[in-house]
Amino acid sequence: MKKSVFLSLVTLGLAGLSAAPALAEEPGVAEKVIHLAYSIDTFYFLMSGALVMWMAAGFAMLEAGLVRGKNTVEILTKNVALYSIACIMYMFVGYNIMYGGGPNGFIPGISFWLGADNAVDDVLKSGGEIYYSGMADFFFQVVFVATAMSIVSGAVAERMKLWSFLLFAVVLTGFIYPVEGYWKWGGGFLDGLGFSDFAGSGVVHLCGASAALAGVLLLGARKGKYEGGKVKAIPGANLPLATLGTFILWLGWFGFNGGSELIISNIEESNAVSMVFVNTNMAAAGGLVAALLLSQIWFGKADLTMALNGALAGLVAITAEPLTPTPLIATVVGVIGGLLVVPSIVFLDKARIDDPVGAISVHGVVGIWGLIAVAFTNPDGSLVAQLTGIAVIFAWVFGTSFIVWAILKAVMGIRVSEEEEIEGVDIGECGLEAYPEFTMKK
Amino acid sequence: MKKIEAIIKPFKLDDLKEAFSGLGIHGMTVTEVKGFGRQKGHKEVYRGAEYVVDFIPKVKVEVVTNDEMVEQIIETIIGAVKTGKIGDGKIFVVPVETVCRIRTGERDKEAI
Numbered sequence: 001m002k003k004s005v006f007l008s009l010v011t012l013g014l015a016g017l018s019a020a021p022a023l024a025e026e027p028g029v030a031e032k033v034i035h036l037a038y039s040i041d042t043f044y045f046l047m048s049g050a051l052v053m054w055m056a057a058g059f060a061m062l063e064a065g066l067v068r069g070k071n072t073v074e075i076l077t078k079n080v081a082l083y084s085i086a087c088i089m090y091m092f093v094g095y096n097i098m099y100g101g102g103p104n105g106f107i108p109g110i111s112f113w114l115g116a117d118n119a120v121d122d123v124l125k126s127g128g129e130i131y132y133s134g135m136a137d138f139f140f141q142v143v144f145v146a147t148a149m150s151i152v153s154g155a156v157a158e159r160m161k162l163w164s165f166l167l168f169a170v171v172l173t174g175f176i177y178p179v180e181g182y183w184k185w186g187g188g189f190l191d192g193l194g195f196s197d198f199a200g201s202g203v204v205h206l207c208g209a210s211a212a213l214a215g216v217l218l219l220g221a222r223k224g225k226y227e228g229g230k231v232k233a234i235p236g237a238n239l240p241l242a243t244l245g246t247f248i249l250w251l252g253w254f255g256f257n258g259g260s261e262l263i264i265s266n267i268e269e270s271n272a273v274s275m276v277f278v279n280t281n282m283a284a285a286g287g288l289v290a291a292l293l294l295s296q297i298w299f300g301k302a303d304l305t306m307a308l309n310g311a312l313a314g315l316v317a318i319t320a321e322p323l324t325p326t327p328l329i330a331t332v333v334g335v336i337g338g339l340l341v342v343p344s345i346v347f348l349d350k351a352r353i354d355d356p357v358g359a360i361s362v363h364g365v366v367g368i369w370g371l372i373a374v375a376f377t378n379p380d381g382s383l384v385a386q387l388t389g390i391a392v393i394f395a396w397v398f399g400t401s402f403i404v405w406a407i408l409k410a411v412m413g414i415r416v417s418e419e420e421e422i423e424g425v426d427i428g429e430c431g432l433e434a435y436p437e438f439t440m441k442k
Numbered sequence: 443m444k445k446i447e448a449i450i451k452p453f454k455l456d457d458l459k460e461a462f463s464g465l466g467i468h469g470m471t472v473t474e475v476k477g478f479g480r481q482k483g484h485k486e487v488y489r490g491a492e493y494v495v496d497f498i499p500k501v502k503v504e505v506v507t508n509d510e511m512v513e514q515i516i517e518t519i520i521g522a523v524k525t526g527k528i529g530d531g532k533i534f535v536v537p538v539e540t541v542c543r544i545r546t547g548e549r550d551k552e553a554i
Contacts, residue, residue: 233488299487306489346490358489 034128037265044273045136048259051252052143056083058248059150063157064434065242066305066357068234070424071158072434078153078162082169086146089174094145095138097178098186105189108182114138131263140259144204145173145181147256151208154357156215158222159421162429164414168404172211176400180207180393194382195389199260201320201370202393209364210397213353218405219414221354223421231349234356239304246308250284253315257322272323279322280315283334287314290338298342309345309358310338316363317370325377333373337366443538443550444512446519448503449475449531454523455501461522462505465514471504481529500531506538506554 060079064072093112102108117134149169156165183190184203197203225232236242257280263269291310295303314334318325325333344361353360371390375383408414415421420428427433450458455472462470476497483496507515516533524530543553 231491233486233491233493235488235493295490299490301487303487303489342490349489349491 031124034124037128038123038131038133040265041132041263042136044264045132045140045259045262048255049136049140049143051255052140052147052259053252055143055147055249055252055256056080056150058245058250058252059147059154061241061245061248062308063154063245063357065238065240065245066154066236067157068424069237069435070426070433072237073426073430073432074162074428075153075157076434077430078157078165079150081166082149082153082173083146085166085169086149086173087142089170090142090145090178091138092174094174094178095141097175098141098181099137101186102182102188105183105187105192108179108186108188131265144200144256145177147200148177148204148208148211149173151205151359151363152212152215155209155212155355155359156219157356158425159416160215160219160414161412161416162425164408164412167408168211168215168401171404172401176211176397176404177203177207180396183392184389190389190392193388194380194385196374196378196381196386197320197371197389198322198374199257199319201316201367202389205316205319205363206367206371206390206393207397209360209362209367210394211401212355213360213364214398214401215405215414216353216355216360218402218409221352222356223418225354226352236305236356242305242308246311250281250311250315253280253284253319257319261323276322278327279325279330280318282327282331283314283318283322283337284311285314286331286334287311287317287338287341290314290335291342294339294342305358306342306345309341309362312362313337313341313366316366317373320367320370321374321378321381324379329377333370333377336373337369340369341366443506443541443554444509445504445506445536445538446512446515447534447536448519448523449477449500449533450503450519450523451525451529451531452499452501454525455503458503458519458522461518465511465518467505467507467515469505473502473504475500475502479529479532498529506541508551508554 056079060076063075063079067075091114093110095114096111097108100109100111115134118130123130149172152168152172153165180190181203182188184195184197185191195202222234225234254277258273258276261269261273261276264273288307288311291313292302292307294310295301295306314337317333317337318330322330341358341361344365345355345358348355348361355361368390371386372383374381375386405414416425416428424433448458452474459470476499478496478498481498483494483498485492485494487493503519505515512535516535519533541550541553542548
């Protein structure tokens with residue numbers, strides 16, 4: 001039923017468009033064009049949101065691939081649970097904090113649950129000013145908050161208590177993220193300063209990385225990572241999964257950046273969305289090649305995991321401004337992201353900040369690069385505004401997260417027992433093994 | 443009767459199987475094992491940090507045979523799996539007291 005209604009709208013709409021000069025005067029046709037544009041933009045929004053939702057699968061696979069086999073079930077549990085918690089908290093209060101307006105640019109308003117969607121008459125009366133469904137907007141936004149929280153799970157993997165992590169997810173997705181989101185995308189003071197962040201190198205990625213860094217500092221390194229004053233590598237269990245996860249994230253990113261153009265129903269905007277798709281793809285490719293080459297030159301081997309992080313670095317870097325650069329410049333932005341992420345991972349390792357999947361480097365260090373790059377790739381960008389945005393987001397998210405992690409640590413503990421860590425958190429937290437038929441443990 | 447255990451490089455297993463069938467050996471047991479000898483482990487780099495692979499994957503091949511076949515089998519194994527490089531493996535020969543075929547109850551030489 002729905003399909004046939006949609007098709008008839010398309011047919012009517014197309015007829016209206018092709019005969020536009022003659023028929024635009026007729027009110028019936030003009031109304032149908034508004035209906036049609038609203039449908040196309042809403043449809044585009046929903047499909048973009050669905051692509052971003054799929055990034056949750058990408059993070060789950062990437063992280064499952066880069067931890068040891070004995071910690072697989074727990075990281076998967078964290079990923080599915082944090083996604084679901086993010087959805088519930090964002091519907092409960094997060095969306096309203098972020099987009100509900102507020103008394104001033106610093107303090108957001110607070111209200112609960114979701115309001116009603118646009119009435120047909122209001123949309124028609126607006127003459128196309130209201131151009132997509134409010135529910136579609138919520139759906140698109142909710143998958144972004146889940147992405148921010150997914151970043152945290154990889155960095156604290158293999159040693160954090162499941163329920164402490166999930167309680168933190170409640171606070172981040174219901175409060176910490178929506179507040180800084182309000183400052184930028186909800187029309188708060190960062191937006192007023194001219195801080196520019198197209199799809200969230202700062203609001204989403206730097207936010208996730210800052211929360212992760214606070215958690216890792218309070219949590220400590222995995223047992224066996226540092227022995228006798230030396231950094232010891234702990235190889236991931238399943239690189240095919242990590243690769244699949246990266247490709248899923250790469251695919252989802254077309255929704256993340258492409259959908260953030262927010263409209264596609266005219267020629268100009270269709271071109272803009274296409275540009276965003278191309279630039280997003282080019283930056284990922286540039287980041288991957290750069291990281292792969294750098295690891296070959298530096299370590300003597302083509303480290304796949306570094307290449308995967310390089311692709312993600314390219315994606316994070318271009319997220320702050322995927323529209324204004326040419327595809328060549330977008331590639332360069334990605335290349336620099338890839339060249340930053342490899343030394344950042346090595347440096348954090350040496351600084352004893354143990355991040356099994358490189359999330360802090362990919363989303364934090366490169367997120368900062370992406371925000372700074374805006375000043376050079378967007379004629380309207382301002383370096384001062386970008387640096388202010390970076391400082392504000394980091395200070396807010398790191399500070400509040402540190403307090404929440406510290407409270408959790410004092411009240412219920414955030415780290416599993418040494419014995420549980422050695423045995424693997426799969427059995428300790430979930431009572432299951434990912435691969436019960438394998439017996440070798442490491 | 444003797445049991446011959448050969449620890450070999452995994453990629454040489456097929457060559458050894460071929461060589462054994464030329465000798466008329468009808469059965470063998472193969473196990474994937476890990477270990478090290480004088481070769482020791484080797485170092486690898488993962489995400490910029492070194493790690494040591496202590497135990498290297500090998501294949502253990504076991505055959506049980508009459509005493510008089512032992513030397514010939516050892517020669518065959520060496521001929522089939524030797525690369526001349528470190529890590530080629532070792533052969534152990536141990537005495538076997540009894541062999542019994544479960545299906546028929548046959549013993550010793552009839553059961554080999």
